[in-house]
Amino acid sequence: MGSKMFKTEHNPGAEMYFADSSSKDKNGMSYIVGRLQICNDEMLDPANHLRAAMFVIDRVACELINAGLKNGKVPRASYILDLTDLEARFQSEWGGTGFGEDIKKEHKKNKKVWKPVNSIPCGVEEHVGQKPHLPSHYSLQSGLPCLKEAMRMLTTYYPELLETIYFYNPxxxxxxxxxxxxMWAKKDTRRKFGFVKKGSRSEKFWTIDAEQLSKDFGGRGVTNGGDQFVKRAIEKYDSEVT
Incomplete structure (x- = not known):
């Protein structure tokens, strides 16, 4: 299912920049990691992006609910959003931008592919990609409108899912x-936001042990490898029975 949500040939314009980190937090639960710079906003299709984004959140939610805690409470997940600039010679392979040197060519070919359908009234077009959660997502604009809708969906469908959201090197x-x-987040949600400067001690990520924290963030865990963390996540999602 990961390939269907992330890859351009199945879900053009998804531009996914966050996914399962392949590591665990202190509760033994998977946490999310993202790298904003691998997303090309000009190529993003809001409907397809939100569909893929909620897929990632849903997989985390299912893991948390299935695990639970001894006290009967459901554990919460953490999310690290890496805001570090990309290296000058960086070529994305698996993340939002994808396709390395051919990124612009491939995205122009695949982005927002619309095709008329003979079985529906004349003038109506079919949107290529995974079907969105809501019909209104077809006309949603990228940028802040898309972000606002993502926040609304997260707090409505998955209230209190996240324990801490770390913004790294903003x-x-x-x-x-x-x-x-x-301002779109509830007061309780805003309390979960935290900023971590580059070079900070790993203890700043208080919900994650250093052994499970990526070397990119000062830990001793597996490196994110540019956008290789997305590849690992896709492989995990594809292996799961959904």
Whole structure:
């Protein structure tokens, strides 16, 4: 199922930049890791992106519910969003941008492919990709409108799913954007936001042990490898029975 949600040939414009980290938090639960810079907003299709994004969240939610805790409470997940700039020679293979040197060519060919369908009224077009959660997502704009809808869906369908959201190495331009979308979050959710500067001690990620924290963030765990963490996540999702 991961391939159907992430890959351009199945879900064009998904531009997924976050996924299962392949590591565990202190509760033994998977946590999410993301790298914003591997997403190309110009190529993003909001409907397809939200469909893939909620798939990732849903897989985490299912794991948490199935596990539970001895006290009867459902554990919560953590999310690390890496805001570090990409290396100058970086070529994405598996993440949002994908296709390495041919990224622009491939995305222009696949992005928002619309085709008329003979079986429906004249003038109506079919959207290529996975069907969205809501019909309104077809006309949703990328950028802040898409982010706002993602926040609404997360807090409505998965309330209290996340324990902590770490924003790693945020650049200056991120803070104004953060000021906007944080207003869309509930007060309890805003308390879960945390900023971690590059070079900080691994203890700043208080819900994750250093052995399970990526070397990218100062831990001793597996490296994210640019966008290789997305490849690992796709393989995990594909192996699961859904």
């Amino acid at each position: 650049p200056w331009w991120f803070h104004p954007i953060f000021g906007i979308f944080s």
